[in-house]
Amino acid sequence: MRKVLLVLTMAALIAATAMSFGCRPRTKVRDIVLSEVIHSIFYAPQYVALHKGFFLAEGLNVRLEVAQGADRGAAALLSGAAQVALFGSEAAIYTWQQGALNPIIAFALLCQRDGSFLVGRTPDPDFTWRDVVGRTIIGGRRGGVPQMVLEYVLNEHGVTPQGDVTIIQNIGLGATAAAFAEGTGDYVQLWEPAASRLVNAGAGYIVAAMGKYSGVLPYTAFHATKTYMRENPDVILGFTRAIYRAQRWVQTTPAAEIAATIQPSFPDMALADMTAIIARYKELGVWATNPLIPREAFDHLQNIMLAAGELSSKAPFADVVNTEIAERVVNERR
Incomplete structure (x- = not known):
């Protein structure tokens, strides 16, 4: 009987832990590769989701790889080397402009202003x-x-x-x-x-x-191919939940605590320097408060691309951006 009670108690603890992370208990962990355009404190909410266990709480074992460029991040998605990639949404627009059979779709916003x-x-x-x-x-x-x-x-x-x-x-x-x-x-x-x-x-x-000076735009967002999103909706949904949880946490947490949380991703940086950087980013309002990509922000990006001579015509919003998943995740919290 004592063994039965112990098993039941452990099961209850596991379930309670899962509920404390705001998700349902999962029996299977999915491995995914997340390609980031560069490795930067600018992407602090992403590292929060990693080090606070928000991805694991959604059944995702996320491995980071650095692309060193949005073009390389897009190539990683198209080749299947990465399942999700963080870069500026201009790369998704380019795949639309090129008529890709498996276009890249932006599904969650991380950085809404230039962080350079x-x-x-x-x-x-x-x-x-x-x-x-x-x-x-x-x-x-x-x-x-x-x-x-x-x-x-x-x-x-x-x-x-x-x-x-x-x-x-x-x-x-x-x-x-x-x-x-x-x-x-x-x-x-x-x-x-x-x-x-x-x-x-x-x-x-x-x-x-x-x-x-940049204005609000999808400066850095999470992307996946249209095919991957269709075939793995649970992964994209769980990923977006983890990011939204990190976004909310960052908004209400002091810079010093954020710095201490993500320091494992920047082991050669002094904690005081990281704290100052994060405080500066918070003051600038670079981080989106939720994963929704606003249509007007997307339009601003395309106007910038047109002015730069890199875009011949604007991409339809729905062809490049998926808001359904982010809307669902945000509405779950209301």
Whole structure:
């Protein structure tokens, strides 16, 4: 009888734990590969979902891989090397524009503003965008959302890209900080923790936060192929639940606690530096409060792409974005 009671007690504890995570008990764990465009504190809610066990609570064993570019992340989805990928939704629009038979679909928003910073060689507390005229900026890959947003911001401030200012576009995302430190360019566009590492090394100074100027757009969202979403709706639903739970937690949690939670993903970063970075990102409002991708934000992205000359016509919202899953997840909490 004591053995029976012990088994029943353990079963009750397992069920209670599952319920405490806001999900139903699961007997099967699914392994999925999540490709992230770069490894950055900018994606803090994603690491929260990983380290707080939110993915596992939904029956998902998530393994992260770094793509070093949205184009490579999209390729990982199309080849089946990854099941979910985090990158700017411009890559999904490109697959639509190319008439892909198995298009890439954006299903959950993570970052709603640009999370990069413009880093210069000298302190400039009175920086204006006119200061870059006649200078050289190390930017991103042509056609990528970071590069197109940079061009959008420059144009909005009366500075013509590749006219008033030279933008280097042929250095890989993982090499831009090193190139700047070695003397290339007058400014460089960087994400955290790369920006703070340059500052701490005395090799650069943050002069502008791009998130102040980008507007709201699906700067970084989670994507999967249309076929994978159709064949694995439980995976996409559970993944979105985990992300939404992380988004809510981040919104109500102090920066220091967030930093301590995600530090295993950045073991070489000092906790104080991570806390300052997260506080800055929270102040900028870069993180979406829920996974829904607003139509107006998607339109803003496509307008930026049109202005950059990278899009011939706008993609229909429903052809590139799936809101049904995010809506279901958000409504579950009401």
